[in-house]
Amino acid sequence: MEMTRIEFLRTVGLGISALIMPGQALAFPGLADPEKDIRGTVFRNDAPARPWKWSTEGAYYSTSGKLVQCGICPNRCLLKPGDRSVCRSRVNVDGRLYSLAYGNACSVHTDPVEKKPLFHFLPGSLIFSIASTGCNLRCLNCQNWEISQKKPDEVDHIELFPPDIVAEARKRKIPSIAYTYAEPVTFYEYTRDTSLIAREEGLLNVLVSNGYINEGPLRELCAVLDGANINLKSFSDRTYRTLNGGTLDPVLNTLRILAREGVWFEITTLVVPAYVDSPEMIKEMCGWIVRELGPDRPLHLLRFFPRYRLTRLPATPVETLEKLRETAMKEGVNHVYIGNVAGHPGANTYCPGCRKLLVERKGYLKGEFHINKGRCGFCGRQIPGRWVV
């Protein structure tokens, strides 16, 4: 394997340190492993004595005596009585698994649907967005760490049980509900039950998620989902472990299942400099998308800005995003968007057939719009997505 100049310098430096100051070189032996893995661990003896008002018995868990194992996500937390899960919102109380995030929303907002981002889903509409606490990953650049990396009792919440959410969305005359901000997979029961009522009431359900979920619970959820944005954080298992504390395969599996189940979804990838900006990786990723999910799956490439603990990286160069967009389109992905760059034409939708501008986006303001009944207003080509309720 070819060594980069920086790797060479690192090795030489380490060697010199080891020779002159062995103490320094030996200070972090375990950390010298390039496969740093920041996956979360179970919080032992951290559960409350009994469930609180905003609890419900967990779905998809198995027991062995008083030991419980959650089956919602690939972490498959094995909890002894009194333990709290990796995602912080599920606990073993006396041999039963409870979610502590049920009916206690900590973020409630009305957003433009484009903010999720969803560009092929009721463009220009608003979406009622809710979150409870918890996340099964540990992303170093999390935007919402104040809720995703907190226990339910550590945050202020609003009491909103599933029927209340649906009622509120209807009151505001909003056509859809997003389960978002933190990680809805970890408040699975809350998401599922709300979605069921919303579906009955004629509202649409959107999952904004990292896609780190097991097949069973996902398939059940698919039955009530109308849209999703799945964050494919990179196409490298190593990067997933280093930056996000997860693994790649389960996310790919989620994308396959969503496609098979016919849920409309779009993919988001945050282009983190030095980690997720290699053209080769994006090429490989897009090849996979086209092969497994088809060419019509929209891909959002977002510009990274320093956040949370990952504050010593520069913003992604716009030029890099443009090049990666080109790479993705060359690989056959028809709709590749550039995000987090105000005023960039890469946020518009173009017809893959005639190349004409179909949807002009000025931020959240809609400009030109040339899609009629899901087809290009110029050449008639079908444009994938859910364009009307």
Added chain:
Amino acid sequence: MNSREYQALALVFLGVSSVTTQLLTIREFLSQFHGNEITVSLSIFTWLLLTGLGSLIAKPMRRASPGLLSLLLLLAALMPLTQIASIRFLRGIAFVHGLSPGFYPVFLFIIATTAPYCLLSGFIIPLVQIVSRSTGSLLESGTVYSLDSAGDIAGGLLFSFIIVYLLTPFKAVAATSTPLIVLAVKGLTRPGRVKFLILFMIPILGFYLFSLWPKLETETLMGQYGEVLSYGESPYGRIIVTREGDQKSIWGSGVPLYSDREVVNSEEKIHYALSQLDRVESVLLVSGGLGETLEEVFKYKPASVDYVELDPFVTGLGTDHGLIRKGSSANIINTDGRRHLKETEHRYDAVIFDLPEPDSFQLNRFYTSECMALVKKSLRGKGIFAMSVDYSPNYISRLERQKLSILVSTMKTHFDNVLILPGEKAYLLARDGELHEDIPSRISIKGISSSYVSAFFYGNVTGERIQAVNQAIDSVAPINRDFSPGLMRIVFADWFARYGSSPYIFLFVVLGLVTVYLIFLRREEYLLFSTGFVIMGAEMLVVFSFQVIYGYLYVQIGAIVTAFLAGLLPGALLGKSSWGRLASHKKLFISEAILMALLVLFLVWIGVYRIDLPPAVFLAYCVVFSGVCGFQFPVVAYLIGEDKGPLAGCLAADLWGAALGTLATGTVLIPLWGMEISAIVLITLKISSIILKALK
């Protein structure tokens, strides 16, 4: 050169080299990690603690050869370079690239990378005395202390007024290690040792090659920064311009300050403030004038724009690399923003701060009621004041609510109306006139175009979100003041929360160790321990007060810090005069009383009068304070008795007291209880040492 002269020079040269290495290492840590008051205090604490430990290791030694001393001197001369290089290399190995690590990993990293050098340099000081005893010309403890102090003062002066302006870290190390290398080589060059000398020449040559090879120093930064276009070490930190493809980024002490096309921050900070005004004649921007910012300001066609940036390297390199638009008619002023506000006669329509979070005393000064009074004074009529703090748009955490509440309370002491706009950051606007929420319509009326605000505001900064954040404010929150910086405590707590850690484990361990140490401490040593604590505590209080009055200007702060060293030597020389035991006890009491009086004087000044004192008064105060501290060391050593080998124990007590004083004052006392209580704690500590002494 006789052996006594050799040993004396060894102490002075080691002092010069170790002080420079300490300052370079702390700067390096600040460039590698988050440079808040906690990490600064932690670096100094660790350094002093380990150096003290190094001294203590030498305590049981009775004999040592001059050859060993020379060998260790050579090692101490070469190690600073590997230490700084190792910090750079090991950071990339120990931590994920781009990560700002939390408190405990930073602490462990600092210990691991500085321990070898600190232990060695701490060990050498008493070793010199042991060697002098072995060679039959005993250097008394007071003499050793005086010589070491002389080296420290020379190192401090050299660094603060020459090195920091002229040399990069590697070259600075080469310069300050050279006298030590020459001395060590001289010590090792004895007849019959020529073969060994060749062996020593290899690392020495390697040292110079590595430290002076022009490109190598920049290469060692590439792991952290990537392609470095320009690199400068300013007195205020490390300023670097990098290139990532077509994009250029400018970094200050390891943090990206700006990358091309970061329009969101530029537009939000300018339009939220300026769109409130009917006419914009004159604007003051305190920091943050990079990139698109000035262009956005000029859209309002102001007659004058003053852009104040403390560090000339930021504006210089920014202009050279097009990160500040050439030809912009903004008037760039390189000075401290608060000093400018105090001194300017100009009246502005808008004063806009774009500063990092108030996580150090230097930055907190901009978030206080006293500073806002200066802003108010500099504003014309119903002019606008705007500042911003970090904020999570989707959820207002308890700490964020407290932070915003304190700021709103503080602003309301000077302005009729305060409004928070929850953008990518929380933008706080304050004005005696009306404040408008609908920014896009305001700028559209003025015919101003924007790419972010016009297009994204209604989706991101919704009426619902504006209402939520403004309603979350606690109307009875305390006011943030210069001498009672409550806001810093919140920012510290937020920093710990980010890493899911708590400082309490650390504090309990330190307290436990201190208790054990105090049990075994001699009463005389406790006096030095408390004096070490008090001198560092007082230094922080004085530097902080000085900044409040005069602003943070490197030369002046450097002068204050040096003045705190400068008194040590004359004080120690005075203390070395032999008066006999009884007189020594008396003089020690008097010195304690003077220290108490000096602290009381300070307390009265900050608590009651708070008048602006001329800089000369500060300098004189510092010299007298350190003089008294310097005086005590030889007297205590004399009272313990040279036959008992007091040097190592005294040095450790002095250094550990200083370590604890730095940590306690900077991270606990001032942020939690303010300056007055901190001064009272220091006074109490001195009372305790007087009582203990009197009991004997």
